[in-house]
Amino acid sequence: MIVCHHRFLLLFQQPEGPVLGQLPLAPNWEPAVEWAAFAALRAGGRETPPHGRVVPVADPRLGLPYLSGFRVELDGADPAPPPCEFPVTYFARDARRGSAALVAAKKLRDGDTFSYRLLAVEQPEESSAQSAALAFEVGEETRPLAVTNAPLPPLFAATMPMGETDGSSAYPVFLPQAVLTEAQALVEAAGAREVGGLLLGHLQRDPALPDIGAVVTAQIPARHAVGEAEKLTFTPETWAAVEAAIRLRRSREIILGWWHSHPARFWCQDKACSPATRRACSLQRGFFSSDDLSLHENVFAKAFHLALVVTYADEGCHHALYGWNQGVVQRRGFRLLPDPTDARPPPTVAGSAPLPTSPPAEAAAAPTHTPIRESPATCQPADPP
Amino acid sequence: MVQLASLSVTASDVTGQKHARARNVPVDGSIGELVDGLLPRLRLNSLDRSGQPVHYDARLQREERHLHRTERVGDALLPDDHLVLHPRVVAG
Incomplete structure (x- = not known):
């Protein structure tokens, strides 16, 4: 309560x-x-x-x-x-x-x-926990969070930072390159349709620091999800398939978050935007839509839950990770665990500049009016420098 | 023949992080009524940000199937069954 x-x-x-x-x-x-x-x-x-x-x-x-x-x-x-x-x-x-x-x-x-x-x-x-009159009693039950105890410094040593995170409050997230590579392959194969999946892994506590990190171990494609040009519907059958996959893996993983794609390179094909305009378009650079936020708030409400967006832009795929920070969903950095068998360069994180992780500028004392982006298929002007 | 007037069940959200127990659920109630009663205690929204209803299916773990909202509790459930609420949600 x-x-x-x-x-x-x-x-x-x-x-x-x-x-x-x-x-x-x-x-x-x-x-x-x-x-x-x-x-x-x-x-x-x-x-x-x-x-x-x-x-x-x-x-x-x-x-x-x-x-x-x-x-x-x-x-x-x-x-x-x-x-x-x-x-x-x-x-x-x-x-x-x-x-x-x-x-x-x-x-x-x-x-x-x-x-x-x-x-x-x-x-x-x-x-906030007002309930209507019911014919039966419903009580919330508290179960302990599944956390494993293990030192975090070896993970820090084996990974490289991607983007920036507000170090004062954000928790460390460790993401294997293999997960990004798999997601990217699914995105490219889907072409103009959105695809997605779930991020599995563990919460790892280091009592010596003390801190807790989220260690992503795998992604599970969202089978039975309905992908369209501008939306992706996670159906009840999707969740059932994910639960079955988690059981089959027998790795005591928990759901750490979700991912989905924005096939931006296909969204504005019939518009006569110049290559320079398209490069500057915020749709190409990645964003978290109001629908994404609604889904995250409702389904992934725990403070450690994550959302990965893979933007299929004109130049190829790039990634952006979002997570809770002080009760607000923000873009955040992560630590990439390289795949020793993969000689390719690390994947691209959205935008070449460091990721913004501080509270949004428009929320400061003197913001300008900016409408919330409701539909991804609308050309957006470039954000001001 | 012994017949239950009500029963208790447990439920969780799809991430397995929120749990609730419903007690004294009338067996002649519907699964839809049970799901609607569970949502506030699981702190799950019944409406999305645009005010549209969010649809949830109850997955009965024992039988590994989604229940219909119109099914009768006494027909579908046994005492201490576990349900997982599966939302139909849209990413943009």
């Missing part, structure tokens, strides 16, 4: 300008609580169920009701783990949604800069 005694809202204004409006929030606290529980486990604490309280953190300059963020206080561990704090950027997507409404109301124009503040006001106790 997640308890919160406050109502949260965002206040919008233009820099040095008047207040534009406000947006009441109905936050999903689960990613924050999951992140807090995983952070406590990584720090060597005991596993706790994802239950706790959400408490506003006052802005040190303005004071309440203005907030610099919130913190999660977990239940169920003795001694209690330290509270885990979350910045205002936890609500960055809500801010984009609110800005879209302001654009629709003609209070903002596309491309305008705006700022937003987080506020909280007290309200009677509210639980």
Whole structure:
């Protein structure tokens, strides 16, 4: 159960300008609580169920009701783990949604800069685990997370970093090149259709550090998934086939995440974009769509869950890994375990520049209005430098 | 002949990370009602971000088959059966 005694809202204004409006929030606290529980486990604490309280953190300059963020206080561990704090950027997507409404109301124009503040006001106790009247009782059961104890330094020594990760909070992810190679082969074979699969592996705890790393061992193709040009449907039969494959492997692997493709080279073939425009198009450079985010939030809600996107661009395939960071899904780096039998150069990670891993720039004090990308098959202008 | 009025079952999400137990489930209820009751405790969304319903099939581990929503609990399940909820979800 997640308890919160406050109502949260965002206040919008233009820099040095008047207040534009406000947006009441109905936050999903689960990613924050999951992140807090995983952070406590990584720090060597005991596993706790994802239950706790959400408490506003006052802005040190303005004071309440203005907030610099919130913190999660977990239940169920003795001694209690330290509270885990979350910045205002936890609500960055809500801010984009609110800005879209302001654009629709003609209070903002596309491309305008705006700022937003987080506020909280007290309200009677509210639980996020409200259930309708049922004819039967349903109780959540807590099972221990499957974690193996083993040192992480040998894995660090055997792998190379790909992209950058916020070292202060992100957990290490070890990904074999063979997994990327297999996924790429499936993507190329599928051509214009999207394909995908599941990432299997282990969580490995090093009590000496202390920390926990995600060690990917294999990918399982999503059989019975329905791939189309711009979407991939994971059906109930897909999950049944994956469960059967995991049982057959008998390696005590858990599902660490999922992967799927964006066949971007086929999306805009009938448009007369120049090669330079196509190279600069964000569709070619990789992205995580709103559908991808929805799927990840619903199915892969644990803090260690990962999503790999293989973009089949004009220049070939490149990869981008996404994962939870402080309750928000972000692009992140990983450590590549080279395949000693493969003489080819390492695979390409999306974009030649280091991967952005810090909180999104548009969530900072003065973002510009950027609509959420709903459909991948729309040409997107290049992001500003 | 002894007949159960209700039974208990366990359930988990597709990643095996979320678990719940349903007690006193009426045998004359439907699998659909059971699935709908399990979703909040498994912290699984019944709607996606665009407000469209997310469809879940209950996979009965004992028989390795997906149950129909209209099946009767008393016909399909035995006490302490385990169900895994399999969503139909779309990546973009």
